[in-house]
Amino acid sequence: MKKHITLVLRLIISVILIQTLRFKFTGHPDSVYIFSQVGLEPFGRIGIGIIELIAAILILIPKTSWLGALMSLGVISGAVMMHLTQLGIEVQGDGGLLFYTALLVWALSVVLLWKERKQIPFVGSRFG
Secondary structure (H helix, E strand, O other), X not given: OHHHHHHHHHHHHHHHHHHHHHHHXXXXXXXXXXXHHOOOOOHHHHHHHHHHHHHHHHHHXXXXXXXXXXXXXXXXXXXXXHHHHHHOOOOOOOOOHHHHHHHHHHHHHHHHHHHOHHHOOOOHHHHO
């Protein structure tokens, strides 16, 4: 049962990260607007998309899921901070969907990282 929970966490995080990539990589107007507002258009949009893609792939691989969760946590922390400081919770009438999705990914990444903590090189053995 414990492995199933971890698998579900990994799948949810990866699916959310991957489904947002089409907006970043195709230059969707909403994505361009968001990254323009925070001064990261276009290089930040593409760069963050690449980081999210790598994180999603790493999360799906059992031995590297801790690293993917850590990367996801980092990039999503940045997204949450941008919402709280520059964008606002609601962006272009989305009802806060992007913000709440980012919070969900952040929370699930924390849980996954905690569940996979023993796999982290050098420090994982201290959690034994």
